[in-house]
Amino acid sequence: MIGKSASGKNGKAVPQTRIQKAKREAILEAGLTVFSEAGFRGATLDRIASEAGLSKPNLLYYYPSKEAIYEALLRGLLETWLDPLQAIDPKGEPVEELLGYVRRKLQMSRDFPRESRLFANEIVQGAPRIMPVLEGELRGMVDNLSTVIDGWIAEGRLAPVDPRHLMFSVWSLTQHYADFDVQVRAVLNADDPFPGAETHLDVLFRRLLTP
Amino acid sequence: MIGKSASGKNGKAVPQTRIQKAKREAILEAGLTVFSEAGFRGATLDRIASEAGLSKPNLLYYYPSKEAIYEALLRGLLETWLDPLQAIDPKGEPVEELLGYVRRKLQMSRDFPRESRLFANEIVQGAPRIMPVLEGELRGMVDNLSTVIDGWIAEGRLAPVDPRHLMFSVWSLTQHYADFDVQVRAVLNADDPFPGAETHLDVLFRRLLTP
């Protein structure tokens, strides 16, 4: 929060040596693993440090505190997480646009399960550190998309749905395969859930959204 | 794990005075609140004790360890959680039976959000303590229900769906309103989400399941 932040006094990025960049990345990578497995409180600096191949004081040389690592992680995460929403094209074919969004979100659950679980941990425990983002950016984006969807419905190109609950459905159905992975695999007998999930969600949303 | 377990040497319940029963219940109640807010590791005995109106040593007089409280909680929780599944009647009208299940699960999210969040915490973090139940009881019940559903589909009384992914859909869509409550409310501007959720899920599953 003090001098080490990402932008200098003139808005230009603070100079970062190659080694600094590599170490910070290793720390974030290790932090992602540990925080997503154990939550903020369950994670320990010792485990993050050892996972990153550093000593604890060395880790604290790059990030001033446990909080700082966690917050850096959340900040970077949110961009990735909100991206697929931005990619929805108001001028596209409604059903296909939304199905594409579902497919992208499901792929993120497959490819970045740790990120999904980190986010889940934060929200389940009351989102103490990202409430402002939820009420600000996220709500704004959902409000915008809701207008678009309501327009599509009015034009008869989409079956009538509550846009916000539709968003909740997309999020919960796709993220479930990352967040509840162990349960899914226990029920499925350890097969890869994703091929089945993709066809299932395709059917589900096509039936829901086709006028 | 030693003498204080629920069944004596002859299988009969160990005698419990009224005061023991009340105190243990108060501890579980407090534990549910604290564990669901903070996860296993984030919860502290001090907080549970104070929430239950006891001193810490007094709490440990009734349960021998933090683990013991948590496990007692999980054990009791799972019954409640699996009950609505049992209530599905293979002889009933398929679509209505499944919609009833969805409605019961959603009501549980509304009425017992702490239970849902405790469960979510446990699963997200890898289900270290209830894996056996997932692979045993839960999978067995899902296998049975899958047979029933496949039968319904073969009779043409239900649209073709993968029964297991259907289960995942019911769980994720309903539990989302408890587990991600803060996010839902942030997006909806703090209105009560449940009326809207009920009609939305009714439409969603009716469209998915009607042949």
Next chain:
DNA sequence: CGTTGATTTGACCGGTTGGTCAAATCGGAA
């Protein structure tokens, strides 16, 4: 080689946490 700043670490600290223990207190039966 010597210097200088960046990097790394062992030792340490204060606070918290799960758990123990011996002693005090309570409450009901005789």
Next chain:
DNA sequence: TTCCGATTTGACCAACCGGTCAAATCAACG
């Protein structure tokens, strides 16, 4: 009242955890 087991608690402990610090090491450059 006396007694006895059930209950309650203050004091305490060892382990852990986030974080500090001074000293050591490293790496690049002149």
